[in-house]
Amino acid sequence: MSKLQEKLEKHEFVVTSEIGPPKGTNIEPLLHEVEEIKDRVTAINVTDNQSSVMRFGSLATCRFLKERGVESVYQLVTRDRNRIALQSDLLSAYSLGVENVLCLTGDHPFAGDHPEAMPVYDIDSVQLIKVAQGLTEGKDMMGNQLDGAPKFFLGGVVNPGADPIEPHIIRMEKKVEAGARFFQTQPVYEVDKFARFMEQTKHIKAPILAGIVLLKSAGMAKFMNENVAGVFVPQNLIDEMKAASKEDRPKKSIEIAVRLIKKLKSLCPGVHIMPLGWDKYVPAILDGAGL
Numbered sequence: 001m002s003k004l005q006e007k008l009e010k011h012e013f014v015v016t017s018e019i020g021p022p023k024g025t026n027i028e029p030l031l032h033e034v035e036e037i038k039d040r041v042t043a044i045n046v047t048d049n050q051s052s053v054m055r056f057g058s059l060a061t062c063r064f065l066k067e068r069g070v071e072s073v074y075q076l077v078t079r080d081r082n083r084i085a086l087q088s089d090l091l092s093a094y095s096l097g098v099e100n101v102l103c104l105t106g107d108h109p110f111a112g113d114h115p116e117a118m119p120v121y122d123i124d125s126v127q128l129i130k131v132a133q134g135l136t137e138g139k140d141m142m143g144n145q146l147d148g149a150p151k152f153f154l155g156g157v158v159n160p161g162a163d164p165i166e167p168h169i170i171r172m173e174k175k176v177e178a179g180a181r182f183f184q185t186q187p188v189y190e191v192d193k194f195a196r197f198m199e200q201t202k203h204i205k206a207p208i209l210a211g212i213v214l215l216k217s218a219g220m221a222k223f224m225n226e227n228v229a230g231v232f233v234p235q236n237l238i239d240e241m242k243a244a245s246k247e248d249r250p251k252k253s254i255e256i257a258v259r260l261i262k263k264l265k266s267l268c269p270g271v272h273i274m275p276l277g278w279d280k281y282v283p284a285i286l287d288g289a290g291l
Contacts, residue, residue: 002099003071004043005153008182008207014270015291016073016184016209017282018045021056027064033279038070040286043100045073045272049080052112059093066097073155074098077106082122083131083141090132094150102155102184103128126174129154133179154179158208159186160197162230169201176206184272187213187224189233191263198267209270212260214253214278218242254281258288
């Protein structure tokens with residue numbers, strides 16, 4: 001059993017973080033960043049060609065973390081692989097020491113650095129969860145028996161700020177039915193709206209970790225408001241970032257993240273911090289939030 005699963009089942013407050021593999025083979029800076037936070041979080045997500053930008057592999061990065069005593073959450077998207085490759089990678093992941101898997105559909109290639117790439121989308125994230133669950137039960141997607149079965153703690157993603165929210169809750173229910181045992185959310189900046197979402201999903205028996213994305217600038221906040229569906233940064237937070245000098249932005253970003261986490265702690269069993277390269281500030285955020 002993974003530490004993430006164990007802590008969530010014990011109802012301990014959990015903190016996970018996230019890293020993005022480099023665009024190239026120089027993995028050392030990333031591993032150095034991991035050293036900054038590995039003793040402060042339960043597990044670290046490894047993104048899978050996030051935003052459709054070609055990068056070093058998520059699975060290989062998870063193995064590097066394993067060798068350094070760090071528990072990972074292997075992010076796996078259906079955009080780039082068909083069902084054969086997805087199942088093969090899942091079996092490989094388990095053999096390399098990966099237990100936590102976050103199943104996603106993935107952004108379309110036109111949003112990334114290879115816009116002419118052909119998307120696969122052979123199955124979606126709900127089906128991927130079901131396929132991964134089937135592997136743990138000793139059978140592949142076609143019902144063929146496996147010689148050795150993996151044991152995964154499977155997760156899904158949800159956007160608590162979506163409007164209307166009902167279709168997303170229905171999709172959550174389908175993911176749980178397929179085998180999802182935890183959720184991580186898209187960025188949360190509106191605590192009251194998140195509280196309503198938690199009330200609406202109290203019948204879903206899978207812990208939900210609230211997503212915290214560090215604001216780097218007012219421009220970044222405005223970009224998310226205009227381009228990321230279901231994510232809204234309130235004007236007061238934008239004004240705070242705008243008023244901060246370039247040198248003071250990290251301090252202000254930490255302050256906002258701490259404030260959000262303190263408000264969210266009573267609403268959910270954990271938080272998922274997405275520092276977007278500002279990993280070195282995660283310990284300060286946890287200190288400020290009393291975690």
